[in-house]
Amino acid sequence: MTPTTPPTVLVLPGEGIGPEVVRVGRAVLEHVLDRAGLPATISEHAVGRPAYERTGQWLPDPVRDALDQAAAEPRGAVLFGATADEPIGELRSRYDLYANLRPARPLPALHAVSPLRPERLEGVDVLIVRELVSDVYYGRRRTGTDAGRRWAGQEMYYREDEVRRIVRCGLGHAEARRRHLTLVHKANAIPDVFGLWLDVLAEERAAYPHVDVQDRYADTMAMELVLRPADFDVIVTGNLFGDLLSEITGAVLGSLGLMPSASLSPTGFALYEPVGGTAPDIAGTGRANPLGTIGSVELMLRHTFGAPRWADRLAAAVALAVGLWRTPDIAGPGDKTCTTEEMGAAVCDAFDAVATEEATE
Numbered sequence: 001m002t003p004t005t006p007p008t009v010l011v012l013p014g015e016g017i018g019p020e021v022v023r024v025g026r027a028v029l030e031h032v033l034d035r036a037g038l039p040a041t042i043s044e045h046a047v048g049r050p051a052y053e054r055t056g057q058w059l060p061d062p063v064r065d066a067l068d069q070a071a072a073e074p075r076g077a078v079l080f081g082a083t084a085d086e087p088i089g090e091l092r093s094r095y096d097l098y099a100n101l102r103p104a105r106p107l108p109a110l111h112a113v114s115p116l117r118p119e120r121l122e123g124v125d126v127l128i129v130r131e132l133v134s135d136v137y138y139g140r141r142r143t144g145t146d147a148g149r150r151w152a153g154q155e156m157y158y159r160e161d162e163v164r165r166i167v168r169c170g171l172g173h174a175e176a177r178r179r180h181l182t183l184v185h186k187a188n189a190i191p192d193v194f195g196l197w198l199d200v201l202a203e204e205r206a207a208y209p210h211v212d213v214q215d216r217y218a219d220t221m222a223m224e225l226v227l228r229p230a231d232f233d234v235i236v237t238g239n240l241f242g243d244l245l246s247e248i249t250g251a252v253l254g255s256l257g258l259m260p261s262a263s264l265s266p267t268g269f270a271l272y273e274p275v276g277g278t279a280p281d282i283a284g285t286g287r288a289n290p291l292g293t294i295g296s297v298e299l300m301l302r303h304t305f306g307a308p309r310w311a312d313r314l315a316a317a318v319a320l321a322v323g324l325w326r327t328p329d330i331a332g333p334g335d336k337t338c339t340t341e342e343m344g345a346a347v348c349d350a351f352d353a354v355a356t357e358e359a360t361e
């Protein structure tokens, strides 16, 4: 296997709105690759409920084999839709997809969609760097009965090396962006775990003298993200707080359906998924917003394909498309709404317009 091997992309639609948004995400990916002349090997596999109903496995053995193979390649990637917790939790852990990047930058055309006043959105450009394979999610679980009363526990646990690599990841991104890092913790209530995080940050920041570093309690951060989102650049945190903060960031944008994510392993294997989840209430109605998935494709073009200019063009195409086309979650009163598929087609058309304009400049 040489580094010039084209990327292998496994498309795993999952369930709920997963298949709808991923169908569009894949079409947009193929459109961009076609225009860019970039080769890739793309295959699609059932996971989650559809797979369980057919095989009795959330993550069937043949899919696991395909994933193992892709993970061993220099540029393997997954485009993931949505499933219930089991398969995604297993995937993240099995492939050590520890660094979860969740960027949020409100598009000017969509400022009115946010519940925040437009002036609070000026300059908002946040990157949540969430640790994804440890914390209470994967902590030791115990249940029992004590004097007739049931009890249950799940341990919050972090190893130093797990903390160090995500803190480094956050610092690296901060250095490449606006050089501002906020570590989010809860050292007042959970002093051992987050004392470790703060110690590691104190050690690691020395290597990034240009990055301005601060820390926040998770509760304060939740408030400040709503009140002053423009004050933050990179936010690095653990798995649980990262989950909560990315949901708040989605609310700041006005729809969780807008948020993309990339989960990266130390080997470069990566999984790209929208943050929105299965959204069973709108599954099958054509109302799902595919922009979180299309944003995830943009991240794939950057990280897996190493094609930042094509990624930039896709971002520009999205900004153009939302000027005219709106799925219901981002439509204002009186706006005509479009379907998931129509939004995808609008982004592809806008992409060609952007590329043509650049070519004639």
Ligand SMILES: CC(C)[C@H](C(=O)O)[C@@H](O)C(=O)O
Pocket: 083, 084, 085, 088, 089, 243, 275, 277
């Ligand atoms: C589906 C669920 C387990 C998942 C998480 O908590 O990590 C989701 O909320 C997310 O943010 O990706």
